[in-house]
Amino acid sequence: MRIVLLGSGNVATHLGKALFNAGHEIVQVYSRNILNAISLSEKVEAAGIDSMNSIDQSADVYILALKDDALNTVISGLPELNGLVCHTAGSVSVDVLDKFKKRGVFYPFQTFSKEKEVDFEAIPVLVEAGDEGSLKVLKGLASDISKQVSEVSSLQRGQLHVSAVFACNFVNHMYRLADDLLKDSGLSFDLIKPLIIETAQKVMHLSPGQTQTGPASRNDQKVIEKHLNMLKGQEPYESVYRLITDSIRASAKRG
């Protein structure tokens, strides 16, 4: 496939490299910032451009790997295109691409950092398209780089995104609160790292309902009171401790 990549952030970088390594031709990399466009374009043997007027109108696929707020600006600025136009945003409907005949979503469901290489094969890619032909193209592209390809609707993708906020963003914030608490006690975050890895690995084989441990899940009132005394008046720790402890108890009752 001849692909034009719009964007130069984490998703654009990892996705561009994976598609390039799978044998696809990245024709151009567009970014508002020409230096970013050139930097990524060199990695995937493409041309770097910063003007939408220069966009190659004969490409097969246009991938908009942009922040949610830049997405609308770029869509309005694009000319009519015969190729398939897709975005990579978790919480944006496919409908924002209505002005294009062939449209879709190509959503790699992972958190990306620029400095860390990822194994794209292990990343679920969730696709959606406006028509059967486009769906086939996106499924093909996805299968070239990932072993786990699923078709999900815009509604499901939105729900998946909310779930990811809990399982990734909120989880990371729990790590942060633990880190802050340890610092306050003169203890190193290193001490808790084995526990963090083990907690994540457990739910690879068991359901989170089965792996729940701790004072809230066994309703150990003595330990909970001890902890609340230690955290008294210290926000956000006390509020978070109370709410999540109550929520664990409620979940335990639901089973």
Add this chain to the structure above:
Amino acid sequence: MRIVLLGSGNVATHLGKALFNAGHEIVQVYSRNILNAISLSEKVEAAGIDSMNSIDQSADVYILALKDDALNTVISGLPELNGLVCHTAGSVSVDVLDKFKKRGVFYPFQTFSKEKEVDFEAIPVLVEAGDEGSLKVLKGLASDISKQVSEVSSLQRGQLHVSAVFACNFVNHMYRLADDLLKDSGLSFDLIKPLIIETAQKVMHLSPGQTQTGPASRNDQKVIEKHLNMLKGQEPYESVYRLITDSIRASAKRG
């Protein structure tokens, strides 16, 4: 060392095996339930007993690997002992062992499941003792099975335990909420597993302050509103989403 192990749960099992494999002699395994005592004793070539009167009073070390609520009962039931007596509880002070001349704490800082083998070498062991001689013994034992041995006070251990509630128990509950949300949408928890592992692995090399991503950390009001609309009136999701989002924003401001 000649060791008597009191308890037959997850901690007793993994700790007993690790000490046995390191070349120590497990003399006896005590449990209120004789079948549990025998089951573990067979794995570490010890005698299984269910009566505190039968306890070998010439052992070097007695390890009380018991639930917090069973701990006091066993302590009261034990005779005076010349050996070193220690417990493995995160949130219990060393002072509960006051009746023994030589006392300490031997706290392996990990979450254990019976069915899952653990690499004890990678588990931090936190020790504390009533006197220098006992401290030396516990540090020696800990070094035989773990590469990461630290001395921490009862106060610090309590704070570490609270941190673990955030980084392990509360994290697991976030997985649970994500699992429930996915089920409601007809989606599989498998989709989110790569994200969970990546989120945990990121904080092995970067601080959680650096790895925070998502709508709250970039203060993306549009996405936050969209999510809150989806979760409206659905508890505990809405309350958790609001509180943790606010807490992430506050952390982002603190830097």
